[in-house]
Amino acid sequence: ATPTFAHTPVEQDVTGTVRDAQGTPLPGVTVQVKGSNKGTQTDANGVFKITANPGDVLVFSSIGFVGTEVPVGNSTTVNITLQGNVKGLNELVVTALGVKKTPKSLTYSTQRIGSEELTTAKDPNLMNSLNGKVAGVNINRSSSGAGGSVKVVLRGNKSAQGSNQPLYVIDGIPMTNYTVQQPNSTWGGDGTISYAPGRDGGDGISNLNPDDIESISVLKGASASALYGSQAANGVILITTKKGKNGATKIDLSSGFQLDRVAIKPEFQNKYGQDPNAATQSWGPAINGAQDNVKDFYRTGYTWINSVGLSGGNEKMQTYFSYANTRANGVIPENDLSRHNITFRETGKFLDNKLTLDGSANVIIQKINNAPVTGLYFNPLTGLYLFPRGLNMQPYKDNYTKLDDVRQIYLQNWPFNEDVQQNPYWIVNRNGSVTERNRTLFSASAKYDFTDWLSLQARGNMDRTNDTYDASIYAGTNGVLSGPNGRYITSNLTTTQFYGDVILNLNRSFGDIKLNALLGSSITDTKTKGLRADSYNGSLYVANFFTLQNMTPGSQISTEPSRHQQLQAVFGNASISFKDLVFLDLTGRNDWSSNLSFTPNGSYFYPSAGLSFILHDMIPMPQAVTYAKLRGSYSVVGNSVPIYVTHPVNKLGVSGGTFDFNTIQPFTDLKPEKTKSLEVGTEWRFLKDALSFDFTYYKTNTTNQYFQIAVPPGTGYSFRYVNAGNVQNTGVEVLLGYNLVNSKFFKWNTTINYSKNKNTVKELAPSIDQFILTDPGSNAYTSLIKVGGSYGDIYGRVLQRDEQGRIMIGADGLPMVAADQKFIGNPNPKWQAGWNNSFNIKDFSVSFLVDGKFGGQVLSMTQAMLDQYGVSKASGDARDAGGVVINGVDADKKPVSTIDAKTWYTTVGGRAGVSEQYVYSATVVRLREASIGYSLPASMLKSSFVKNLKLSLIGRNLAYFHKKAPYDPEVTMSTGNGLSGVDVFSLPAVRSFGLNLNVTF
Amino acid sequence: CTKNFEDYNTDPTGLTEDQLKPDFNFIGGFYPQIQSSIYYNYNNTTWEYQLQQNLIADVYSGYMMSANPFRGNISNLTYSLVNDWNGFPFSLAYNRVMAPILEVKRRGAQSVAPDFWGVALILKVEAMHRVTDIYGPIPYSQYGQGGTTSAYDSQESIYKRFFLELDTAVTNLKAYIASKPGATPFAKFDMIYGGDYKQWIKFANSLRLRLALRIVKADPATAKAQAEKALADNGGLLETNNDNVMVSGFGIRHPLYTITNKDGWSDISMNASMESYLGGFHDPRIGKYFDPASDYPGQYKGIRLGGSITAKPGYSGFSTLAYKETKSIKDNSPLQLMTAAEVYFLRAEAALRSWANPGGTAQELYERGITTSLSQWGVADQASEYMNDAVSKPAAYVDPKNAANNAPSPSSITIKWDDGATFDTKLERIITQKWIAIFPEGQEAWSEFRRTGYPKLFPVVNNLSNGTISTTIQIRRINFPQAEYVANQAEVQKAIQLLGGPDNGGTRLWWDKL
Helix, strand or coil: CCCCECCECCCEEEEEEEEECCCCECCCCEEEECCCCCEEECCCCCEEEEEECCCCEEEEECCCECCEEEECCCCCECCEEECECCCCCCCCEECHHHCEECHHHCCCCEEEEEHHHHHCCCCCCHHHHHCCCCCCEEEEEECCCCCCCEEEEECCCCCCCCCCCCEEEECCEECCCCCCCCCCECCECCCCCCCCCECCCCCCHHHCCHHHEEEEEEECCHHHHHHHHHHCCCCEEEEEECCCCCEEEEEEEEEEEEEEEECCCCCECCCECCECCECCCCCCCECCCCCCHHHHHCCCEEEEEEEEEEEEECCCEEEEEEEEEEEEECCCCCCEEEEEEEEEEEEEEECCCCEEEEEEEEEEEEEEECCCCECCCCCHHHHHHHCCCCCCCHHHHHCCEEEECCCCEEEECCCCCECCECCHHHHHHHEEEEEEEEEEEEEEEEEEECCCCEEEEEEEEEEEEEEEEEEEECCCCCCCCCECCEEEEEEEEEEEEEEEEEEEEEEEEECCEEEEEEEEEEEEEEEEEEEEEECCCCCECCCCCCCHHHECCCCEEECCCEEEEEEEEEEEEEEEEECCCEEEEEEEEEEEEHHHCCCCCCEEEEEEEEEEEEHHHCCCCCCCEEEEEEEEEEEEEEECCCCCCCCCCCEECCCCCCEECCCECCCCCCCCEEEEEEEEEEEEEECCCCEEEEEEEEEEEEEEEEEEEECCHHHCCCEEEEEEEEEEEEEEEEEEEEEEEECCCEEEEEEEEEEEEEEEEEECCCCCCEEEEECCCCCCCEEEEECCCCCCEEEECCECECCCCCEEECCCCCECECCCCEEEECCCCCEEEEEEEEEEECCEEEEEEEEEEECCEEEEHHHHHHHHCCCEHHHHHHHHCCCEEEEEECCCCCEEEEECHHHHHHHHCCCCCCHHHHEEECCEEEEEEEEEEEECCHHHHCCCCCCEEEEEEEEEEEEEEEECCCCCCCEECCCCCCCCCEECCCCCCEEEEEEEEEEEC | CCCCHHHHCCCCCECCHHHHCHHHHHHHCCHHHHHHCCCCCHHHCCHHHHHHHHCCHHHHCCCEECCCCHHHHCCHHHCCCCHHHHCHHHHHHHHHHHHHHHHHHHCCHHHHCHHHHHHHHHHHHHHHHHHHHHHCCECCCCCCCCCCCCCCECHHHHHHHHHHHHHHHHHHHHHHHHHCCCCCCCHHHCCCCCCCHHHHHHHHHHHHHHHHHHCCCCCHHHHHHHHHHHHHCCCCCCCCHHHCEEECCCCCCCHHHHHHCCCCCCCCEEEHHHHHHHHHCCCCCHHHHECCCCCCCCCCCCECCCCCCCCCCCCCCCCEECCCCCCCCCCCCCEEEECHHHHHHHHHHHHHCCCCCCCCCHHHHHHHHHHHHHHHCCCHHHHHHHHCCCCCCCCCECCCCCHHHCECCCCCCCCCCCCCCCHHHHHHHHHHHHHHHCCCCHHHHHHHHHHHCCCCCCCCCCCCCCCCCCCCCCCCCCCCCHHHHHHCHHHHHHHHHHHCCCCCCCCCCCCCCC
8 A cells, every 4th residue: 555645645647447337448538637737538448547646536528428526535546437428429339340439530420229229129130120220221121031031231232243232240250141042033933943932041140149239330331341341342230249247247038029910911802703714713703702711821920039148257357158049930830930049258358458368159050940932933822812712722721632542642732733823731831941050150359468559459250151951842742843753952051251360450649649550461261062952853753752862863963052262351541630620541451352363353452531520629619519520431442253253164064964065254354343432421419419410421333343244145155244334322311319308207319310312323334224133034023223224123014005195905905015124113212211219207118110211112913913813802893893994095096994804904914914003102101119118126126136127018010101012012022132122922021019028137 | 372262263063174184075075965955955944945946836836835824825826926035046056056066166176076076067057947947047157256246147148058067067977987987986975876977977968958948949959959969968868767866865854744744834735736637637646746635535635826825724624745645755755856757758849849869759758758757656557548548638626615716627638649639739748747747846847837838727816916927827937036136236137137027927038938
């Protein structure tokens, strides 16, 4: 102990760490000795050092926190916790590579979502919980229920053939987020075989346990993600996971049970029955009411997520462990999911706190039975919906099989032989599939602080995922989809990613100038080994026996995919600030990609620069303004190119041992795509930070896109590649937050996010004015990119009209259809907005989220087919009304005001009909989430070992305030680039409500 | 360190030059794909064949008709030509036949293995005459020059080139046989003749005869010269059913089996014209070609082209191809490109035209054509009864489901040869029997129907061509692929000049003269 004398104060060094309520160190906090001019700021680790006398009072202040005064006393250490007065205002922002920065210094827009927002109303795929909460992010869920993937597009689609999804980064390390499989046509299809189930193989992000996540930061613009180079042209979603904390041991238990019910069902007619001349159709005579076969099919699904998290530790070592169990039963019979997530994380400090080690292991085991498919094939919903009205499906439910006397085998019991429909109960029981995923993630990082301004960090990670898929398709399945002995499809795919980086960090002040710099290098190595087999083009020797050795010759068996890709990079970043008023941020990154080998363009440099000004400290402002910042940045980043395109080879055909001669011209001067991005924005806070406002404008131009374009086959090639095009996205994002009431007993916080994106295809390749994303095949839906249009424009068949716009009726009495497919809509919303409200009334908390996507059009092929078959309510109403009212003209130029319902709907309806008639506004406004929670008051828990207990009633997708389409336009058939804005018998959206219990011990 | 990058970016499932070296694979390995792609079922995709031939030539030839109301009966089957379908004969031929043949050439086949090159030329002519017979002008002489455009040739110049290529093929193969008698280096890759070059020469000569007769109206002098050359060649022609050009092996399956099979797609059935002729003639091959209608036990029932097809099951209870009873179309049936029977009918026509060396009178050759065909289908015992039937005529057609499709007998032609008949009647007789004999090769049947007008086929019921195709004259060609208009616009415009008429289904090809 230091001897002290009351009458002779001794100046001494006082040090300490300033943290927020969550225990996170706070940098940039001003520390002053009250009544003097002595002052300093906390460093990046929240640590400060100041000389003071015992008895002095230290004043801590920082934007967004309640100013706090602490007497020094005799101690030389002052550790304090600052209480935030506005949520999220001064939390450190995690930026690229896991670097934490103060919000002041950011030259671009980010948005952070905390753990509570992700776990209040949990979704098995955590990205769905972000929907409506982040400006500039468009999230579409796949139609394959629990375990399905999600399509996330930040600030508009950019790339024609590359990915448009963001990079996911966990604790600074890029994560693999490939999707094994997506449907590739309105039939379904799996990319290589047309007559295969249209399945969603799930993505990487959907596997994570939401309870393990501390926060998610969305780096929307390319500037924010420039440090990730070519992987991050579409923005980055940074995920920070929980780790153990210094202090008492804590156990969190969480149990959430939700019921899921189909929210939207097609409307059927109940007055006309089966057509005696065409048994599959319902254009027959009048009937007295019809059985609701659809209602009998769907069941109430549930999602039950239980998790336990343990954390604890001391100053030196912290431990975090969690286990989560997810069980979900789909609304379609026989569909269920089970998932186990196990996480273990250990952090520790060694060598006099100079060395920090952090290691974690994640194990994910997931199994999905009978994941719902989409498209016309293998889909129970086609047969279910098209089933003739007035007939009872019960006999086909009770006996979906029947004995074939000759073969002595139970085959499908279904009265129709049509490729597009089967007995739905046969499909769910006899066209089943099992999808399994086993994933392990190991990460380790070591950081050594040489001095308080220089540190070196090294990280490594291995992410290994094994995906298997087995479809057992029984004999008796429709002959277009299976051989007479059934069909077996199996695939086994292992993807392993190794990532490593080394980063040197430097933080120094030179008078008023502060430098925060890093220099690093990284390597990402990804290997995929696969095996695929499908008996489709061959057969099975023994019926209903699903093994490889039962496949006959002619079956497709391949050791594909087989891929090895490597990306190496060197990067650097310098953030320079002057008096904490002006911040300059410069980054540069050079990539070397193995996918670019065989070209002279193996290496690429991507720069970015940004500036921000803290206005309120520079210019006198009215009292109401507590924070004002102006920022701008510009960057150039790339998007990687696929493997092998620079070097196509001859292969063996999929069956029979023939050589498959390659007719794709090698792309020997391929360059990576380039996205130039400009972003300016401003942030303001008023009324003691109660009101906050954030505005961003951006403009991105994506050029050098690589296109695979058809060349005339007479040239000797079928396709060639070009680097060309210019796809532009411009838009604005607005965030508005207001703490309307902030009293002790009642709190009301409201936030609004708004974003608008305009996508323009300015040019494609020379002499090419369109690029097809989804080929129509024989159906009336095409998705393409066309010069002058915007990404994902939908083309379809349209009626022929005369100069007065009247529908032309041919001599045969049928409406005339134009020969070529025409533009009929674009599925992307013009703007979207979310309105989030949370209320705290004593121990109750209430929150709800309303969000809307406005503009855009979608196509319902489902409705077109229901009309064609005469089962839809529209087709019945038209018959009741004596026909369809049209503004038409016949071959003799005489006006036609009504047309026979059957003539009309069998011409315009159907998968290849006049799709123009089935385009609907995609605008949808919904109550996305709502919850009412009750926490046991702290006073009651004082002496209990339970520290916190909260029970909430939650709901998701509770109500549609506005919706014109006959399905939920947010559900997408594929999370790839194509099949956007079309519904082909997709699993309907569900409405969920349930109960959450959170207990902390 | 990027030294392994090229290794990473090389698909390990691709074939390297080192792997191609042994067993002459570096040239021969490409032939199975070529042979599987003419009557297309490479990789057994089947739907590509459906669009390459089945929903074009197989229906326009009067052989088949679909019980499936494709595109709401607004499709090729009602003369509303579907652009999304009709590019397939074109792209498949170039990408799967011409491209590997070009590769074989690049690898030096002409000098390293002139015998292989000879086979390639025969396959090329066999594949590409089908394509020009569908569209008219096509890219040919300037094929494979890279770049972004490809020039078309007139059909006349393409046919001239075919004959020259067959010259080279026969010369190369004869030279090889002379230098190495009995050697069969091509056997491993041969899906037709087990490497026997003598058979390939017969095929080449027969093909020359087929092509010569095709152009008889457009260029009679060349037709006669080429036909006589084929007839006189010491390599001979296809004479027995063992000589038939049948493709099998390398896992190839018969696409028609999958398409017609009720447990499969049930997308193709018997055409009303086939019912009329085979039924009217009491032809013993009817049960070999078709299964009785499941809706009308014991009867064979065809469907009118262009009829209003109701949704399945609608017409699917009519006669399908014979996959069930006599099982002549099986999963593993070989794919028939040309038969000895056809060659006898070609020779009969040559005799009818009084060309040199047909090897018999028109009657003798006509009758040998019939007997050869009947024996091919295992009903030779009924040959003399059949050939001597001077009474039976094609029957009128009755559609039990829709009387609007009923039609009177299309022709009064009979079977028995009549030497006193007019040239036209004799030609009708020859071509009608040839049409029956070469089933199910719709491509050749449709071409010969267009050249000769025989057999007289039922016209399309609903003609939705907007007046571009005459119902009575029937469809003459398929328009150029839409993809060519997108990627090769200028050259397509020149091709339309070469075609000499609008690019639609009503314009006659060069050899298709009135």
